[in-house]
Amino acid sequence: MFTGTTIIALRRGKEVAIGGDGQITLAEKTIFKAKAKKIRRLYDGKILAGFAGSVADAFTLFERFEKKLAEHKGNLVRGSVELAKDWRSDRVLQKLEALLLVADSEHLLVISGSGEVIEPDDNIAAIGSGGGYALAAARALYKHTDLSAREVVAESLRLASEICIYTNDQISILELEE
Numbered sequence: 001m002f003t004g005t006t007i008i009a010l011r012r013g014k015e016v017a018i019g020g021d022g023q024i025t026l027a028e029k030t031i032f033k034a035k036a037k038k039i040r041r042l043y044d045g046k047i048l049a050g051f052a053g054s055v056a057d058a059f060t061l062f063e064r065f066e067k068k069l070a071e072h073k074g075n076l077v078r079g080s081v082e083l084a085k086d087w088r089s090d091r092v093l094q095k096l097e098a099l100l101l102v103a104d105s106e107h108l109l110v111i112s113g114s115g116e117v118i119e120p121d122d123n124i125a126a127i128g129s130g131g132g133y134a135l136a137a138a139r140a141l142y143k144h145t146d147l148s149a150r151e152v153v154a155e156s157l158r159l160a161s162e163i164c165i166y167t168n169d170q171i172s173i174l175e176l177e178e
Contacts, residue, residue: 004023004024004025004031004128004129004166004167005020005021005023005024005038005051005052005053005127005128005129005130005166005167006020006021006052006126006127006128006129006130006131006133006134006157006160006161006164006166006167007019007020007038007039007050007051007052007101007126007127007128007131008020008101008124008125008126008131008134008135008138008153008156008157009048009050009101009102009103009108009124009125009126009153010108010123010124010125010138010142010149010152010153010156011103011108011123011124011149012123012142012148012149012152014105015148015149015150015175015176016048016103016104016105016108016149016175016176017048017148017149017150017152017153017173017174017175017176018039018048018049018050018101018103018153018173018174018175019039019050019153019154019156019157019171019172019173019174020037020038020039020050020128020157020171020172021038021130021157021160021161021167021168021169021170021171022034022035022036022037022038022168022170022171022172023036023166023167023168023170024036024055025166031168034168034170035170036055037172038050038051038052038058038172039172039173039174040062040174041174042062042065042066042069042102043066043069043070043074044074045176045177046074046104046105046176047069047074047076047102047103047104048102048103048104048174048175048176049062049065049100049101049102049103050100050101050102050127051098051099051100051101051127052098052099052101052127052128052129052131053097053098053099053128054097054098057097057098058098058100061083061087061098061100062100064083064086064087065079065080065083065100065102065111068080068082068083068086074104076102076103076104076106076107076109077107077109077117080102080109080111080117081117083100083111084111084112084115084116084117085115087111087112087113087115088113088114088115097113098113099111099112099127099128100112100127101125101126101127103176104176105176107119108120108123108124108125109125110125110127122139122142124138124139124142126138126156128166128167129164129166129167130157130160130161130163130164130166130167131160133159133160133163133164133167134156134157134159134160134167135156137155137156137159137160138152138153138156141155141156149175150173150175153173154171154173157169157171158171
């Protein structure tokens with residue numbers, strides 16, 4: 001199985017950024033790919049999304065999520081809740097092993113296959129193997145510096161890559177454009 005991901009998203013004021021590393025690990029032993037893109041823009045660039053988990057599963061979820069966003073005219077919360085409902089109840093989707101981290105100009109959410117749609121209290125969320133390391137770094141940087149959302153995401157991922165063997169420094173970052 002392919003694993004190894006760190007995705008982090010953060011909102012600071014009106015700034016929203018999401019970032020991910022590029023590492024895909026095969027069977028917890030081999031770096032299979034170093035420059036994977038695990039984040040993307042959805043719904044005409046108004047929504048940022050990233051995944052952790054199985055790559056094929058993530059693509060399936062992105063496709064389903066885009067349909068839910070279209071059905072609900074880009075309403076991130078509604079689309080997320082509907083995806084989580086389907087994910088939890090659909091026999092095929094239930095087998096998918098991934099998490100999604102999504103954000104728009106108002107909300108930042110983690111979506112899971114167990115039906116969870118969670119909005120963090122502090123406008124910072126991270127998923128994946130190195131998510132805990134990136135989250136800790138981001139919280140400290142957010143609280144004790146005036147770095148932009150993009151800068152906090154970049155530095156958090158860089159710090160996670162120095163600690164987590166499943167995270168590398170091939171970082172991709174997307175920002176919402178106002």
